Amino acid sequence: MSQPFTPRPLVIAPSILASDFSKLGEEVRAVDQAGADWIHLDVMDGHFVPNISYGPDVIKAMRPHTKKIFDAHLMISPCDPYLEAFAKAGCDHITVHAEAGPHLHRSLQAIRALGKKAGVSINPATPVSAIEHVLDLIDLVLVMSVNPGFGGQAFIRGSLGKVSDVRAMTAGRPIDVEVDGGVAPDVSGELAAAGANAFVAGSAVFKGGTMEAYKANISAIRNAAALARGEAI
Ligand code: DX5
Numbered sequence: 001m002s003q004p005f006t007p008r009p010l011v012i013a014p015s016i017l018a019s020d021f022s023k024l025g026e027e028v029r030a031v032d033q034a035g036a037d038w039i040h041l042d043v044m045d046g047h048f049v050p051n052i053s054y055g056p057d058v059i060k061a062m063r064p065h066t067k068k069i070f071d072a073h074l075m076i077s078p079c080d081p082y083l084e085a086f087a088k089a090g091c092d093h094i095t096v097h098a099e100a101g102p103h104l105h106r107s108l109q110a111i112r113a114l115g116k117k118a119g120v121s122i123n124p125a126t127p128v129s130a131i132e133h134v135l136d137l138i139d140l141v142l143v144m145s146v147n148p149g150f151g152g153q154a155f156i157r158g159s160l161g162k163v164s165d166v167r168a169m170t171a172g173r174p175i176d177v178e179v180d181g182g183v184a185p186d187v188s189g190e191l192a193a194a195g196a197n198a199f200v201a202g203s204a205v206f207k208g209g210t211m212e213a214y215k216a217n218i219s220a221i222r223n224a225a226a227l228a229r230g231e232a233i
């Protein structure tokens with residue numbers, strides 16, 4: 001049986017990693033207009049993950065192009081020295097990895113002290129128990145459904161069980177359960193039924209390359225999730 005449906009709002013968060021980097025401002029405006037709720041920003045350092053993306057200066061340059069929530073996913077280690085820079089760049093949510101260092105609790109305290117919403121992400125091999133002792137310090141849990149570092153990978157189905165475990169562990173708290181990696185309309189319904197309310201999607205949103213395509217792609221992910229939540233489309 002699936003977990004009880006959650007009252008947390010349904011959120012679609014396109015990952016800018018899959019956009020055309022030669023026109024970032026335009027891409028941000030296009031997904032905004034296409035119905036994105038949050039803009040997901042994947043920051044990679046070539047150390048915690050085997051790829052390098054962009055940092056706070058690039059995020060700052062994107063900031064004036066939308067009023068939507070900037071949902072930063074830091075795949076960097078260490079993260080503490082850079083938290084202030086991401087806050088100042090205009091990130092609203094700052095999510096760090098549980099595996100990124102020995103002091104997750106301290107990193108989350110620092111994010112909250114900067115006045116931002118704090119998130120924890122867990123890799124596919126990391127048990128859900130990693131978040132057990134930081135529940136009072138988080139606004140969001142980001143369950144990775146691929147190994148972080150690259151867009152366009154296949155969804156790991158074992159993530160569905162982790163999503164329901166996270167939803168059960170966070171029950172009754174104002175915590176978003178977000179899922180990231182290989183998310184498309186074919187799995188967003190199952191993920192919603194398992195208890196995810198926020199859906200990151202890169203390739204599934206940006207395929208087609210136009211605002212009209214993004215709109216249809218976002219709607220398809222949203223509608224499958226809404227249906228599973230018993231909500232009107
Ligand atoms: C992977 C990133 C994801 C990625 C998702 O490390 O955290 O946000 O961009 O891309 P898709 O949706 O293509 O798997």
Ligand code: ZN
Binds near residue numbers: 073
């Ligand atoms: Zn991400």
